[in-house]
Amino acid sequence: MPRIVYIHHNCFVLEAGERTLLFDYPAPAYLPEAAARICASHLAGRQLTVFASHSHDDHFDPEIVAATSGAAARQFVVSDDVADLYGDALPPGRITMEPEDRVDLDGLTVTALESNDMGLAYLLEMDGLTVYYGGDMALWDWPGNSPAANRAVGMTWRRQLGRLEGKRLDVAYSNTDPRLPESLCGAPELLDRVRPRVFVPMHLGGHVHYLDTFAPRLTRPGTTLFRYAKTGDILDI
Known part of the structure; x- marks a missing residue:
C-alpha cells in the first residue's frame, strides 16, 4: 500500500512498492535534526528517486547526495535552476528538467510543469498512481504586490489548474502558507476544481498547528486531507 510520510515544510517521502520518492529536501537551516533523522530512516536501503522543484534553501539542500x-x-x-546553481554537487547521471519536459524512469513517468515561482511543479505517473507535486507553484497573492503582479500570478495559477482539471489525481501536494490566510495559496480552489483523492498541504514552515485552523476550508467530500501533526506522521493511500 502506498504511503506518504511528512518530514518538514515541503519535504515528504512517498513509498510506493519498491520505489521511494523524496520531495524537496531542504538545507539544514530549514530542517530540524530530528526530522533529518526520521527522513533518513525512511530512505535506508530503498530504491530512491529524489525530486528538487527549485533551488530555494527551504526546498533544496546542496548536500543532498550525502543526505541520501x-x-x-x-x-x-532536478529543475534547471538547481542544475545551474548546484550542478557540481550533483552526480553526473542526474535528470535536469524544464517546463514541458517528459521522461520515463523505468516505469515512473515524470512531466515537468511550469511554476510561477522558481523552478517546476511535477506530474508523476507510476503503477496506477498519479501524483501532482506543486513545489512553489501557488497563488502567491501577497498584499504588498501590485494588482498587475497578482493578476499575473493568478493567471499562471489558474492555467495550471486548468491543465490538472479532469485528470484522475490520486495525490496532490500544494502550498497552504499561513502568511496568506485569505487565499491559502489557492489550495481551496485547487480542491474544488481538481478534486484529488488525497490532498497534502505544504509550506507551513513546520507550524503544523495551522492545519487545525485550515482544515474546515480544506475538507471536501471524496478527498482525504493529510492532517499531519508531527514529523514522521504517515498517511496510507
Whole structure:
C-alpha cells in the first residue's frame, strides 16, 4: 500500500512498492535534526528517486547526495535552476528538467510543469498512481504586490489548474502558507476544481498547528486531507 510520510515544510517521502520518492529536501537551516533523522530512516536501503522543484534553501539542500547516502540506489530529478546553481554537487547521471519536459524512469513517468515561482511543479505517473507535486507553484497573492503582479500570478495559477482539471489525481501536494490566510495559496480552489483523492498541504514552515485552523476550508467530500501533526506522521493511500 502506498504511503506518504511528512518530514518538514515541503519535504515528504512517498513509498510506493519498491520505489521511494523524496520531495524537496531542504538545507539544514530549514530542517530540524530530528526530522533529518526520521527522513533518513525512511530512505535506508530503498530504491530512491529524489525530486528538487527549485533551488530555494527551504526546498533544496546542496548536500543532498550525502543526505541520501543510506539509500540502496538513487536517481536525482532536478529543475534547471538547481542544475545551474548546484550542478557540481550533483552526480553526473542526474535528470535536469524544464517546463514541458517528459521522461520515463523505468516505469515512473515524470512531466515537468511550469511554476510561477522558481523552478517546476511535477506530474508523476507510476503503477496506477498519479501524483501532482506543486513545489512553489501557488497563488502567491501577497498584499504588498501590485494588482498587475497578482493578476499575473493568478493567471499562471489558474492555467495550471486548468491543465490538472479532469485528470484522475490520486495525490496532490500544494502550498497552504499561513502568511496568506485569505487565499491559502489557492489550495481551496485547487480542491474544488481538481478534486484529488488525497490532498497534502505544504509550506507551513513546520507550524503544523495551522492545519487545525485550515482544515474546515480544506475538507471536501471524496478527498482525504493529510492532517499531519508531527514529523514522521504517515498517511496510507
